[in-house]
Amino acid sequence: EAQVTQNPRYLITVTGKKLTVTCSQNMNHEYMSWYRQDPGLGLRQIYYSMNVEVTDKGDVPEGYKVSRKEKRNFPLILESPSPNQTSLYFCASSQDRGRGTEETQYFGPGTRLLVL
Amino acid sequence: AQTVTQSQPEMSVQEAETVTLSCTYDTSESDYYLFWYKQPPSRQMILVIRQEAYKQQNATENRFSVNFQKAAKSFSLKISDSQLGDAAMYFCASDGSGNTGKLIFGQGTTLQVKP
Numbered sequence: 001e002a003q004v005t006q007n008p009r010y011l012i013t014v015t016g017k018k019l020t021v022t023c024s025q026n027m028n029h030e031y032m033s034w035y036r037q038d039p040g041l042g043l044r045q046i047y048y049s050m051n052v053e054v055t056d057k058g059d060v061p062e063g064y065k066v067s068r069k070e071k072r073n074f075p076l077i078l079e080s081p082s083p084n085q086t087s088l089y090f091c092a093s094s095q096d097r098g099r100g101t102e103e104t105q106y107f108g109p110g111t112r113l114l115v116l
Numbered sequence: 117a118q119t120v121t122q123s124q125p126e127m128s129v130q131e132a133e134t135v136t137l138s139c140t141y142d143t144s145e146s147d148y149y150l151f152w153y154k155q156p157p158s159r160q161m162i163l164v165i166r167q168e169a170y171k172q173q174n175a176t177e178n179r180f181s182v183n184f185q186k187a188a189k190s191f192s193l194k195i196s197d198s199q200l201g202d203a204a205m206y207f208c209a210s211d212g213s214g215n216t217g218k219l220i221f222g223q224g225t226t227l228q229v230k231p
Contacts, residue, residue: 031217042120042207042221050217058218090161094217105219107161 002027004108006091012114013081021076021111023091029106030095032074033058034066037088037110046089049074081115088112118143120208122222129198130230136183137193137225139208145169149211150184150191151219156204164206167191195227203229 004025013019025032030051035043035058045058049068063085065077074093078085091108120141129135141150152164167175167184174182179199183192195202208222 033217035219040125040223042122042223043209043219044221045218048217088159092161092217092219096217104163105217110159110161112159 002106004091004093004106006089006108006111008111009109010112012116014116015082016080019078019081019113021078021089021091021113023074023076023108024072025074025091025093025106026072027093027095027106028071029093030071032068032091032093033105034064034074034076035090035092036060036085037090043090046076081113083115086113086115118145118210118220120210120220120222122206122208122225124225125223126226126228128228128230129195129202131198131200133198134194134196135198135227137195137206137208137227139191139193139222141189141191141208141210141220141222143189143210150182151209151211152180152182152191152193153207153209153221154202154204155207155224156201161207165193198229200229200231203227 007022033048034046037043044060046064047066049055089111092105094105148169150167154162154164165175165177165180179196181194205224205226207224209219
């Protein structure tokens, strides 16, 4: 089954304690992205990756890091989380830019993060 | 910058009736796609329907259809014969420029379906 998995699904942490949210896809997709969802703002792209070792900033990259050492994995790292990073996070993947009929963007189930 | 705007934070519809969710967008791209995603209480993002800007014919998927007005940069979603399972948050999105794989989302519209 084609899917994007994220772990953990729920996380409560404290300010400054480093954390990693993992993302993995089993579709051999080239493109992967991280989004955060906040009330009234929709989803906003944090970082994206076009292939292994190729990553770049999205619209709201401050406070986040990513890596793409393997094609299937795209972890999101918060080295010093702050309360304003409390949000719902989604990982997504697609073979290309996610435009055509065969290039749907697949979303993970989401990770709800609370930073105290 | 590309933007997507959903001006209706909440909508409600009676079961079996029809409802239309509004979306406007702004882009300088000539080739682009527009999407509607459904997010039920499980928070899963589910693609409902997609429209390519070059296609004049409005996309349809069973009870879901769009009214795409390219000149007005409007992309509304019509849900016919509404069902209780349609209750969710709906997001309008467009694909961004460049090779970022980015989707630009609207603020979302919460749809309530009344039995």
